Amino acid sequence: MRASLLLVLLATTPAAASPPGASSCSGCHGAPGGAVPSLAGHSADDIAASLAAFRSGARPATVMNRIAKGFSDDESQAIAAWIAGGGQ
Amino acid sequence: MTRLGRRAVLAGLAAAALPRPALPRPALAQGARGRVVVVGGGFGGATAARVLHRAGLAVTLVEPAETYWACPFSNEVIAGLRPMSAQAFGYDALRASGVTLARTSAEAIDGAARRVRLADGTALDYDRLILSPGIALRFDALPGYDAAAAEVMPHAWKAGAQTELLARQLAALPEGGTVVLSVPGNPYRCPPGPYERASLIAHYLKTRKPRAKLIVLDAKDTFSKQKLFQQAWAALYPGILDYVPLAAGGQVTSVDATAMTVATDFETYKADLACIIPPQRAAPIASAAGVADRSGWCPIDPVTFESRLVPGIHVVGDAAIAGAMPKSAFAANAQGKVCAEAVIDLLAGRAPEAPKLINTCYSLVAPGYGISVAGVYHPANGVLADVEGAGGTSPVDAPETVRRQEAVYAEDWYRTITAAVFG
Numbered sequence: 252m253r254a255s256l257l258l259v260l261l262a263t264t265p266a267a268a269s270p271p272g273a274s275s276c277s278g279c280h281g282a283p284g285g286a287v288p289s290l291a292g293h294s295a296d297d298i299a300a301s302l303a304a305f306r307s308g309a310r311p312a313t314v315m316n317r318i319a320k321g322f323s324d325d326e327s328q329a330i331a332a333w334i335a336g337g338g339q
Numbered sequence: 340m341t342r343l344g345r346r347a348v349l350a351g352l353a354a355a356a357l358p359r360p361a362l363p364r365p366a367l368a369q370g371a372r373g374r375v376v377v378v379g380g381g382f383g384g385a386t387a388a389r390v391l392h393r394a395g396l397a398v399t400l401v402e403p404a405e406t407y408w409a410c411p412f413s414n415e416v417i418a419g420l421r422p423m424s425a426q427a428f429g430y431d432a433l434r435a436s437g438v439t440l441a442r443t444s445a446e447a448i449d450g451a452a453r454r455v456r457l458a459d460g461t462a463l464d465y466d467r468l469i470l471s472p473g474i475a476l477r478f479d480a481l482p483g484y485d486a487a488a489a490e491v492m493p494h495a496w497k498a499g500a501q502t503e504l505l506a507r508q509l510a511a512l513p514e515g516g517t518v519v520l521s522v523p524g525n526p527y528r529c530p531p532g533p534y535e536r537a538s539l540i541a542h543y544l545k546t547r548k549p550r551a552k553l554i555v556l557d558a559k560d561t562f563s564k565q566k567l568f569q570q571a572w573a574a575l576y577p578g579i580l581d582y583v584p585l586a587a588g589g590q591v592t593s594v595d596a597t598a599m600t601v602a603t604d605f606e607t608y609k610a611d612l613a614c615i616i617p618p619q620r621a622a623p624i625a626s627a628a629g630v631a632d633r634s635g636w637c638p639i640d641p642v643t644f645e646s647r648l649v650p651g652i653h654v655v656g657d658a659a660i661a662g663a664m665p666k667s668a669f670a671a672n673a674q675g676k677v678c679a680e681a682v683i684d685l686l687a688g689r690a691p692e693a694p695k696l697i698n699t700c701y702s703l704v705a706p707g708y709g710i711s712v713a714g715v716y717h718p719a720n721g722v723l724a725d726v727e728g729a730g731g732t733s734p735v736d737a738p739e740t741v742r743r744q745e746a747v748y749a750e751d752w753y754r755t756i757t758a759a760v761f762g
């Protein structure tokens with residue numbers, strides 16, 4: 252029931268809104284080949300795990316640890332799913 | 340299922356069932372309910388137009404210029420480190436993607452009738468309008484500094500001819516000459532920009548005119564990335580860059596473009612080259628539309644970026660009062676995306692969810708020496724506020740490798756964002 256409702260919504264509205272924060276990522280993360288890693292082709296699990304590691308400090312970074320701290324685990328997972336699904 | 344969970348599933352479903360390129364043009368794109376006009380084809384407006392078009396909405400982007408001259412990295416052009424051609428972007432790709440461009444400027448906006456009058460004599464009706472017109476330099480704020488004075492003492496705060504003028508003046512600076520740089524109080528476009536400019540001018544003097552000096556006169560005492568800038572200045576430019584904050588009499592109170600003098604309440608500086616960054620306000624179309632308040636900037640709702648003063652008009656980028664978010668190209672781009680999605684929601688009769696936005700601004704204090712400030716923002720108490728615990732600047736004690744890496748990331752950010760907006 253819920254799933255079919257969602258599909259109807261998807262079919263009649265212009266675009267699925269991105270989860271909070273997600274649309275900002277493409278400010279830095281673009282096509283492959285640059286110094287800033289591209290997110291294209293990464294799975295949602297990969298991206299969510301990276302965000303968690305940036306947040307905890309387990310993965311060193313220049314700006315990403317400062318940015319990842321602005322998102323909860325749920326928010327990070329929603330962002331990861333959206334990006335892995337082709338959102339930009 | 341939680342809200343976030345539902346969103347994640349929604350994103351997953353969208354990915355599985357409807358791969359992006361195959362998205363059918365939704366019915367909503369046709370008809371009166373979906374007409375959106377975007378005014379200003381800079382980082383905010385061109386971004387918003389792209390998102391709206393991609394979603395299938397009828398969108399017209401109003402922009403008079405055929406070439407957009409980007410400000411980020413223009414301080415490098417001034418210091419002779421980069422050609423001006425690296426700042427030029429056009430609208431061909433946007434046009435080719437199907438966005439309708441009106442190559443003229445918006446002259447008046449009737450918020451009640453929801454109609455924009457264009458300089459070419461035509462008019463556009465809209466259901467929602469997004470305004471990203473950038474700034475106007477205030478030529479009424481600093482005695483002696485008007486448009487004519489700016490041809491002698493450039494601001495170079497809108498990229499283009501002014502950038503090239505300042506670059507030429509710097510190249511022609513006499514040996515042992517004095518450069519004066521005047522920095523305004525808040526708010527203004529690109530909070531760390533004047534200090535990046537000071538750094539790169541000092542670098543130019545150090546390497547090309549070693550007996551010359553730079554005096555920075557500031558109308559405030561604290562500024563963006565201050566510790567990092569001042570640490571770098573002490574290390575790289577001692578005896579070259581003299582920083583005078585407000586507390587030490589740094590506020591410029593008048594200039595004389597004929598005598599080439601810059602005055603504070605305490606001293607009059609004779610300059611061989613004067614770069615005056617004057618106070619600013621939202622571009623004139625904002626007040627013509629009635630969306631600018633007495634400060635000269637535009638108050639907005641932090642969820643939708645809709646004007647607090649005129650319904651149906653949304654304001655993004657430098658013109659908006661975006662709370663804790665700085666006036667940056669990164670922020671304008673992030674706001675353009677969030678605002679476009681909110682407009683899509685509103686046109687579909689849905690209430691937009693509270694967004695989060697990110698900003699990252701790099702500055703170069705010398706070639707290969709980059710520093711950054713980042714922030715995450717969300718609506719709180721009616722404004723865009725910092726998300727506590729996130730953001731901040733590069734560490735003061737970072738090793739040289741990090742500075743070098745941030746300089747590389749800065750360049751890569753510019754390549755990516757300009758490709759996303761204009762490519």
Ligand SMILES: Cc1cc2nc3c(=O)[nH]c(=O)nc-3n(C[C@H](O)[C@H](O)[C@H](O)COP(=O)(O)OP(=O)(O)OC[C@H]3O[C@@H](n4cnc5c(N)ncnc54)[C@H](O)[C@@H]3O)c2cc1C
Pocket residue numbers: 378379380381382383384401402403404407409410411412413414443444445446471472473474495496497498528529532622624655656657658666667668669670671699700701702
């Ligand atoms: C020296 C300098 C360095 C900077 N460095 C950085 C940096 O490193 N990183 C960063 O993120 N930001 C940087 N910035 C800031 C950045 O340039 C601005 O924040 C950004 O351009 C704002 O985008 P905008 O869309 O609000 O306005 P703009 O980019 O100024 O675009 C406004 C557009 O609207 C058009 N327009 C105006 N009025 C009308 C009208 N009536 N009708 C139709 N069109 C109209 C104009 O022609 C223009 O094309 C820098 C700025 C300066 C000055």
